[in-house]
Amino acid sequence: MSKLLFYIFLFCMYYTLAKKFKDNEKPSWAKKDIRDFSDADMERLFDQWEEDEEPLPEDELPEHLRKPPPIDLTKMDMSNPEAVLQATKKGQTLMMFVSVANNPPRARTEELTKIWQASLWSNHIQAERYLIDDDRAIFMFKDGSQAWTAKEFLIEQDELKEVQLESQTYPGKNPNVRNKAVRDEL
Numbered sequence: 001m002s003k004l005l006f007y008i009f010l011f012c013m014y015y016t017l018a019k020k021f022k023d024n025e026k027p028s029w030a031k032k033d034i035r036d037f038s039d040a041d042m043e044r045l046f047d048q049w050e051e052d053e054e055p056l057p058e059d060e061l062p063e064h065l066r067k068p069p070p071i072d073l074t075k076m077d078m079s080n081p082e083a084v085l086q087a088t089k090k091g092q093t094l095m096m097f098v099s100v101a102n103n104p105p106r107a108r109t110e111e112l113t114k115i116w117q118a119s120l121w122s123n124h125i126q127a128e129r130y131l132i133d134d135d136r137a138i139f140m141f142k143d144g145s146q147a148w149t150a151k152e153f154l155i156e157q158d159e160l161k162e163v164q165l166e167s168q169t170y171p172g173k174n175p176n177v178r179n180k181a182v183r184d185e186l
Helices: 002-018 039-050 081-088 106-122 146-155
Strands: 094-100 127-131 136-141 160-165 168-171
Touching: 081 146, 094 106, 094 146, 106 127, 106 136, 106 146, 136 146, 146 160, 146 168
Parallel strands: none
Antiparallel strands: 094 136, 094 160, 127 136, 160 168
16 A cells, blocks of 8 residues: 555656646747747757757767867968968868869769879878869868868869869869870779
8 A cells, every 4th residue: 555655656746847837837939839830949949959968079069060170380381371271271171173174075074073083082082072064073071181182183184174272273284185085984
């Protein structure tokens, strides 16, 4: 009998403590159907959800919330603005626009950029490639400091018209050279 009373008491305590609001004390946004929530209501709900969570470790945070790596300005050559830019972009995502010369068809642009990407990967420079036009592609680098090394490699390639990196345009060294060999596979 005492066990039964104990369990009834525990159930009553749980029910009274588990309920945060009484129905008439709820805020107006909490009474709404979830399908009628505005963006602000959803954000408030998300904030309540995340309230008691432990903070994420540094490597799991989104990139815009991570602390940038410290830059030692004493070891940097301030007369070289590209080296300064390269150091400041370490660990940040960076995009580079690449244009192929001689108005090639999309297949030729795909082939050339695929070869250039494979060459970069062989040199331990991780770059994702996205075609945006018949003669243009984006190379995206997870570590932005690698983009300047990739730029130096790319401007040496035949059939490269130009590279745009951080609002700077760098022309290719051999844009008028045409490699007539067409490959089906790499």
